Amino acid sequence: MSTDRLTIVLDRLLPGDPDAGWPAAGALGLADKARQMAAERGDADRLAGIVAALPADFDDVSEAGQVAALKALEADQPDAFDLLILYAYGVYYTDPRVRDVVEARTGYPNRPPQPEGYELPPFDERLLDKVKQRPPFWRRP
């Protein structure tokens, strides 16, 4: 059975890095979710259209050939390609498995900003010691 073209596209856009633990987007099985996200915003046809605009033999050429075809598409149809990127990056970076990798690699917690928020030390007014020595320099009308 042939692989879904959007899955191939996702794997070329976000190919993963096994050494660092980053999964490839297509291999995560995110194509259907991407289509669903597009459908929810009325973009299903546009997303399908940009994928269909790739060369007919896209699925069968080498990975290098697929990357070249995507680069050509990006150059020819930048706005449509931006839409493809929105759904590719969107489905990838909101996937909990990817957020786990983000947490493992960067320490950024896999949780929304609220309700916990973050802690920062209060503003230290001593930082302004030098600026405070400057006389007023706004301009008189």
Next chain:
Amino acid sequence: MHATADPHVDAVIVGAGAAGAAVAWRMAKAGLSVSVLDRGPWLNQQEAANSRDDWEWVMCTDHHPDPGIRKAPADYPVTADDTPIRPAYYAGIGGSTLHWGAHFPRFHPSDFKTFTLDGVGRDWPIDYWDLEPYYDLNDQIMGVSGLAGDPANPVRASRAMPPVPLCAGTQRLAEAADRLGWHWWPSDSAINLDQDGLGRNCCNQCGPCGMGCPRHARASTDITYWPLAIEAGVTVRPEATVGRIETDDDGRARSVLWRDRDGAWHRQAADLIVLAANGMGTPRLMLHSTSAAHPNGIGNRSDQVGRHLMHHPTALVSGVFDESLGPPAGPFACALYSQEFYETDRGDTGAMRGYQMQAIRGQGPLGTALGGYVTRLDWGGDHHRQFENSFQHTVSLTVTTEDLPEPENRVDLDDRAEDAAGVPAARLTYRVSENSQRLLTHGIERTTGWLREAGATETKVTALSRQAGFHFLGTVAMGEDPDRFVVDPAGRVRDCPGLAVVDGSVFPSAGGVNPTSTLQANALRLADLLAGQTPMRRGRAEARDMTT
């Protein structure tokens, strides 16, 4: 068309955002009966998506500031294919304050007198000290954290709350500014930092203020002015889309025709009709409201309505650091700013007027990848390396330039699309002027140097942020000369008795800072004048002597 007659009121206000809220409250306190119409709904910020796992997706789509991306039911169509800067606004009770960053600077005294001082732009019919008491009043209601004593600005009253905290990235910027000998100062922010203050929760530094604040720490007029206005007797009608302003045979504004959420039409008659639909929506409505007395649109006898559109053309330079700066904590748009190059220094910048540099904290993972205001990360084999190098390693600086009023930059109508009330799309025609471009070029060079001094090993330049059309100013300007200014110094539309404008449309100049504080202060002043009240006493005389 059948339209139900609403009970007559002293004043009907179109637009429930930053300006409309301030005017409604002030007029109601003066004893006027006030009704307010807004095309958007009430939003419950306690249900804001920043508590959801898909918060970043929502921020990049359904809550995006660009209506062309957001596609919300309340948005009106905007044609933006002849401008390099996309529109950003929000329709709802609270307007764009529902999704703003709450950076709350004031104009400088020179911003009100650019023609007198520099021979460019248009003077305001008032000065900084006319507005100072209204700035202070507005600060009390919105709730402002910050620190008085900034040498780049006139003396001002003590801030109610301390400044928002710096993070690792913004602290590096502060220290670097000191080494460069440059001005910097912690932001005035309309954000509550007092645990028990204002009946709102304290900010917990979650970051994406633009999504709405479930803690009600970040101010927006739905939680500041509107409760006070409603308590004072104001009637607020959400999801009320205005179709036109109606005038009588003599050309006087008499009523507003509006459509409710069920498609039924209403006619709201009032002694005074007040437009507060922002610098794009207000001229759109005026141009559409043609009649025998106003064949080219209300107030448009001299073809001035919609012209002189001013944005704040913005560049953004991001600095990438080798070391991690930690999670993107703290209000994204509020930390610190520099006004080292704010006042005119033509020998240095090659331009008139100036710009502000404002720190922008890091974004979440998806925001980092997509870029938003900055360039997105590359796709392909290098993507994951770029992500690890950028995420939690980046802090940015804006270059927020003062735009000058150019008549060719404008808002007009595009009949190819219309909203549910039959009002055509707003069409934006805009070019970045040579003067603004020079300021941007100068600012990019200086912010790059600032970030390098702070330790950034790589800088990325967005020469003009496409998604930065969040300020629409000057399109129905106020002034003394009736041939040049549609609106008089009290906000009254000269050619149309019974009609006033109180939003950013009336700004003769744009300044080089976020305008909301000035916009609301001026709206309060206009409300006093329109309601027949004596304006508040001018600001402190001693402050005027604190100049070099």
